[in-house]
Amino acid sequence: MRISGKYWTLIFLAALIAVTPLFFPSGYYFRVGSLLFVNGLAVTGIVVLTGYAGQISLGQAGFAGIGGYACALAPVHWGVPPALAVVLGAAVSGVLAYLVGRPILRLKGYYLSVASLGFGILVAMVLNNERELTKGPDGINVPDIGLRGLLSDWGLNLTNGEFWYALTGICLLIGAWIALNLQSSPTGRALRALHGSEVAASTVGIDVARVKIQAFVISAIYASVAGSLMALQNKFVTPDIAGFLHSVEMVTMAVLGGVASVPGAILGAGVLTLLPQVLTVLAEYEQLILGLVMMGVMIFLQEGLVPSILRWFRGRDE
């Protein structure tokens, strides 16, 4: 059987995730790796929304915040196991995305960007101000996910870093698989069609408003799960997770790598996750760097890194 491009992408990604740890100089790099995977997951959601459907959200961090705080609050207040709190957070994020998107996505233009921006700010405000529930700007503890103990009962002893590297790596693979499935599916075609021409999409029977909402809900769930994984791994979460800067960071990662392709967006997440780690001085100037990267991409590589590089190679072949 011919192996399609989709499975080559997944095999390559899986191999990369499995092999890279052999070269880690210290256990710390497992942590960097899992941070990268979590960012990659959130950015894969942006590929669905922006790359496929052509809609821009500036409030993805709001959903990450909901995912993160679901894991902090649901286990403590309602006794939900932390792993299930991830699902609960995703469900809440999905419903909120539907409610925010529904009135907005019937309209054409940039309304979603503005509304999602407002939504993100609102979530951050609530997390900051509802001190009784969220403990405010200082952040709140998140219970242990508990799965590591389960694994060691089965004789699989992983360090905390290894465990999170593996778990987030698997989640990223699943997320990438789903997004790649979507791309070549009837729904994915409908999303990409409306990106190409809304009027033509509608003419062939695509309910444009409805599929836009589907894309927004899917991307919200990605962001939410990423936020949950981040909070569970850190065992701590602050309202910064829902901050505007985090939303911009996600969009910049997606745009840098190439928002229309899953591997591109993951590469973008990789570059922007690793850069501050490699050059620690840069960490202080994160906002400045995000701004510069965004400007640079818009001016020099409008399609993002991966498509631009591919085009360059193809151009040389001809």
Place this chain on the structure above:
Amino acid sequence: MSLLEIQALGISFGGVRAVHDVNFSVEPGEIVSIIGPNGAGKTTLFNMISGVYRPETGRVVLSGETVTGMEPFRLAKRGMSRTFQNLQIFQNMTVLENAITGFHLQERGPVLADLFNLPGSRRRARLAEAGARALLARVGLERAADRDAGSLSYGSLKRLEIARALAMQPKVLLLDEPAAGCNAVETDEIDHLIAEVAASGVAILLVEHDMKMVMRISNHIVVLDHGEKIAEGAPAEVSRNPEVIAAYLGTEAENADG
């Protein structure tokens, strides 16, 4: 009752009456052409019939149901399909994917099945792909199937739009200048294709500046000038109508003959 009835349809833009009080009807298998000089309101009329614009006056009745101003995707379900004068191709897709999109109403299914690549989703996609390949062959684009749509010539894109519209198996097909920008051979092919589609029972509404083609294939012609219907009838009748000749045919007929 006709398949498609246009009753007193009108719209204005900034006080200018782009289309005013237009009436006509279309039967299954019939080719009705709308002709008129540039700016006469032909595309605007199409946009109202296909739900892109909401008419200010009048009604559109499709198979006995009033569908005035209904969104295009709802009209698609009721059997209306169209192409665009200013090409509306999905440039971000391949030629094949563009054609498959025409099968949207047949291939769509539960989102979850698509996300997890379930057998049902794969089967739907496979059927649509087979249908799309057959249609591409019908319009002579089968060898371009895997190319980016953006890389095709203008004439090929026109045919791709027709293939996408045919994929919907419409009852009514609106074609806005399908032969514009095509060479003589391509025009001939499109001409045959339209006649073939009409022969299969589809009602066709055609806007076309190529008068030879219009006179040859139309059953009925509606003439617009400044947004108003100034004449209608069989091709022979219309081409003799002095008002039509004055407004339009005079210059065009000379061009077509010379």
